[in-house]
Amino acid sequence: MFASVVPIGHPVTIHFDGRPIPAREGETVAACLMRAGVPAFRRTPVSGGPRLPYCMIGHCFDCLVEIEGQGSQQACLVGVAEGMRIRLQNGAAGVGGGA
Amino acid sequence: MPPFPDAPKPDADVIVIGAGPAGMAASVDLARAGRRVIVLDMQPGPGGQIYRGLEANLAEGAAAGALMTALGPAYAAGADLIRAFRGTESIDFRPGHTVWEVRRDGTVGWLQGTKAGYLRAAHVVLANGAMERPVPFPGWTLPGVMTAGAVQTLLKAGQMKPLGRVAIAGTGPLVFLLADQFRRLGVRPVMLARTDRLRDQIGALPRLRLPAVPSLAKGAGWLARLRLAGIPMARGVTGIEAVGATKVEALRLWRGRQLTEVACDLLVVHDGVVPSIDLAQGAGARIEWNQGLQAWQAATEEDGVMVPAPGASLVDGPCRILMSGDARQIGGAEAAMAHGRHVAAVLLAQGQSASRTRLRKSLLPRRFLEAAFPPGLSASLPTGNTTVCRCEEIDAAGLDGLIRAGAQDIDQIRGLSRCGMGPCQGRHCAVTLARMIAAQTGRAPVPFRARPPVRPLPLAALAALAGRDPRLTEIVSLDDKPVVGVDV
Incomplete structure (x- = not known):
């Protein structure tokens, strides 16, 4: 759905459900996953429907993902880090933080 | 003299919430006048949404040239203010900080990653900007x-x-x-x-x-x-x-x-955009419906001091919160800068009348824009199975049924339906539900009651909260409701 306007110089690599994804240093997890074209960041706790970010500025909470085992992280507010492991959030975050 | 000897000391003279045009302009003027300023912002860098990423794009020089050209001169115009903000070394800028509570005595609750705590200042400037007006239509939750x-x-x-x-x-x-x-x-x-x-x-x-x-x-x-x-x-x-x-x-x-x-x-x-009222409302502001804007605004005095709603509060004393920029009144980037400078002038008690005149002038174009581009996608209320609450996936028909059955208090409907109880805490459904109720009652829309934390706060962060006020950790009452003052 999106393509880079500026080439990514020295990418860091993050992983979404095990798939390696190149990211621009300093960008948010949400920006990187949108560029990579993942079909959903989360599935809702009620209907299981897929969601992608809607507002990108921290208001809608549709970009919730699991980051390093911690569920319900706002992908639009968290910066990427080398080797970061991200998973699609399936429903509500479980007790102990995981999805 | 403070009523308790163990009252925590202030961390700064002013805490500014939001590093957009209003917050940056206010903090630069305050810091240059010798005030100790802490600036908190959710994003990784300064600029707010209007100048989002500008600093990084400028640093990339020619590589980002085509992007800068496409974004246009109004975007590049933020460079001077960002430079002034970064160049004012005494500003204690804390990016990546989400604010989940503001109290009118100058206490601010922050969250960064899994760490959270309280800060205190003699004054708080709320410059947390605007959000886009929620637009419930069939299919608005679809990816894409x-x-x-x-x-x-x-x-x-x-x-x-x-x-x-x-x-x-x-x-x-x-x-x-x-x-x-x-x-x-x-x-x-x-x-x-x-x-x-x-x-x-x-x-x-x-x-x-x-x-x-x-x-x-x-x-x-x-x-x-x-x-x-x-x-x-x-x-x-x-x-x-x-x-x-x-x-x-x-x-x-x-x-x-x-x-x-x-x-x-x-x-x-x-x-269109509407003021972000979450922090002001959580701080106890009186929230008013602006019929022309079809949105809520926090009540303020002439120079931006927030007006608390009557009723119980965790704290007493004068309100130490000032509102600035789009969070107070939608005006766009230039107006927000004038607004930030005005708030600084008020706090420094110098030249307010000049800065107030500049602010009023900068807000003038907005009056035309508001009328020329009235709310459209949200003009008629959603019906049938159109989602109203994105988090809990509650549709208009269900809410309409509750309203018609006699539930006409928005907090009662929240309790009955879970509308507004998801992670966004009503940010995207409150105005729609309130307008649906208002259509039945004929009264002005009223928002959900909001209590801190106004954003999700991990329990681990809460358990290890830094900067707590020891006075408030003592059990002085078995009531779970806030009481005025701490000396009960």
């Missing part, structure tokens, strides 16, 4: 439906442009600006569906004042270039729908009974 602001964030901070078929629906200057930015990047929207009509703009002409002329000319320029580029445009759109199974596949738009369907891969929606 995004707000214009969201796509601009991807442009500015993600350095990316949309691929495939892009449809835009809504109204307001941002719609034209975004379409023009797309055009410069070689993206041709398949449809620009506008809810505004020529008669809105004609009707707004009596509100036109000289300071609005440059922005009017800018808007006319965008429109002329879009027409020249042959981008399909529809006006007077009365309703839209996003169609698709697991992602958006088409935009349906109605003009009265006339239906048009346009296949698309991305649907960008925008219906």
